[in-house]
Amino acid sequence: MIPLDTIIQGDCIKLLGSQLFPFADLVFADPPFNIGYQYDVYEDKKAYDEYYRWTRDWMSACKRILNPRGSFWIAIGAEYAAEVRFIGRELGLTLRNWVIWYYTFGQSTKRKFARSHTHLFYFTQDPVEFTFNDEAVRTFSDRERVYHDKRANPAGRIPDDVWTEFPRVCGTFGEREGWHPCQMPEPLLARIVRVCSNPGDVVFDPFSGSGTTAAAAKRLGRRYAGMDISADYVQNANARLAEIQPLGExxxxxxxxxxxxxxxxxxxxxxxxxxxxxxxxxxxxxxxxxxxxxxxxxxxxxxxxxxxxxxxxxxxxxxxxKARLTKIRAHADEPAKIPIRTLP
Ligand SMILES: C[S@@+](CC[C@H](N)C(=O)[O-])C[C@H]1O[C@@H](n2cnc3c(N)ncnc32)[C@H](O)[C@@H]1O
Structure with missing residues (x-):
């Protein structure tokens, strides 16, 4: 049995192989992207066929342990996004959204456009039966925010599938754990955990890294399970989690x-x-x-x-x-007041 409320060390495909029954209501997987990133144990540069086979193996292992009404999110770079979508179809998963997470801190480049987004696939096990707590993520529509239109849906609007609200966790951010090269922002995980699971549900991450998925899950009153191949990351992630108290407590x-x-x-x-x-x-x-x-x-x-x-x-x-409130670009979304000049 995969233990709950802890991160364990090991190869996720092997560890999941010994699990007999589905146990996860939500899986969030952020695998190495095969782009030569520096991890402590894992070598992030495999031949195409090997990486493809490996991706199919871990995706299929995760699908097997996903509950019938469960959701399966995958973060992946542009290099293998098409492959993940294709494997998802082969495995019989239902694609609900292909989200683009646009982050405002792309690294600069010399001979191509700067990388500034990650693909987030949102699959479900069942095409119809799944958890989607829309009211947990609704924001304001332009009808409300900009035009103050009384006909706007009083429940608000479900966000678009391009997410621009979550900056990458950079070296200078207080949230940054420092010992892991690609920590995801917790508010992004919190959106996914809130919308696709309920308090008490089990959230699982096969590539736990710094433990962000588990951190969001624990804070929001969910059970969690996680794995990582690196013993050091596992130790540090469990220490990070020990500091977190569920909001409800x-x-x-x-x-x-x-x-x-x-x-x-x-x-x-x-x-x-x-x-x-x-x-x-x-x-x-x-x-x-x-x-x-x-x-x-x-x-x-x-x-x-x-x-x-x-x-x-x-x-x-x-x-x-106290200047702690996140800065919102004031009035950026209001209709332009200055008429746009046409070219002569
Ligand atoms: C992109 S990072 C995950 C980052 C994580 N989402 C976070 O916010 O910190 C990928 C992780 O997968 C781990 N990993 C690589 N191969 C693995 C395997 N076969 N089983 C479990 N973990 C693995 C690496 O050690 C690395 O920490």
Whole structure:
């Protein structure tokens, strides 16, 4: 049996081979991309056929342990995206989305365009029966945000399949663990965990690395399991996880002060909603919806309680005054006021 709530060391194909029954409600896999990345143990440069066969083997091992209503996400670079889509079809998985994660920190290049995106495949085991908690990820539509149109869906809008809200975890970021070369941002994993699983479900990562998938899962009140070929990464990831307390187990506030973890959730929700505080302040109707959607996120993050609109506003203001609120490009999405000149 694959143990839960820990990361174990080993080759995921071998370890999964001894698992008799499906156990995962959500699998997130971010394998080495075969582009010569520097890992401590794994050699990231294989011949095409070998890498292709290996990809099919681990994808098929993950499909076998995925529950009948489970979801299977795969992160992959442009070099092998077509192959992953093809193997997914061969294995009988249903493609729900081919998401592009656009990150704003691409490395510069000399003789080609800079790499600035990763492909995120979202497959399900069953074409119809699967978990998709839309209210856990809904944001604001342009109808609400820009045009203040009363006909806008009061539930908000499910984000597009191009994700621009999650910067890569760079060396200078506080979130960066430092001992792993390609740590994913936790807020990106949190979106996937919230939408494709429920509190108490099992989230599994066969290439755990720095442990980001498990970190998001634990924080949001899910069970988790993970594997990595590197003993050092496993040890460090388990140490990272030991520091994480599920959001639902943290006391909501003391003397009007919110715990840092809930403040982080408020901040990432604010960034995803992309409504600057001045516009929220000017429109009580939008703020009311902000409060409602923030509570949906809390609920899908395993938090039972709620906060008053006044309290939420106070916390946003405090974060803003301390320059901790994520900067939103003010009014970037408003219709252009300057007429575009035509060429002579
Ligand atoms: C792209 S990294 C994963 C990064 C991770 N998503 C994170 O946020 O930290 C890929 C990981 O796969 C591990 N790995 C390579 N081959 C493996 C195998 N056969 N079984 C398990 N892990 C493996 C590597 O050691 C590396 O840590």
């Amino acid at each position: 943290i006391p909501p506030s003391e003397n009007g002060l919110w715990p840092e973890e809930i403040l982080d959730l408020l901040n990432t929700s604010y960034a995803e909603f992309a409504l600057p505080t001045d516009r929220l302040h000017a429109n009580p109707h939008l703020f009311e919806r902000f409060v409602k959607r923030f509570h949906s996120r809390l609920h899908h993050s395993g938090v039972a309680g709620s906060y008053s609109p006044e309290d939420i506003w106070r916390q946003l203001e405090t974060l803003r005054k």
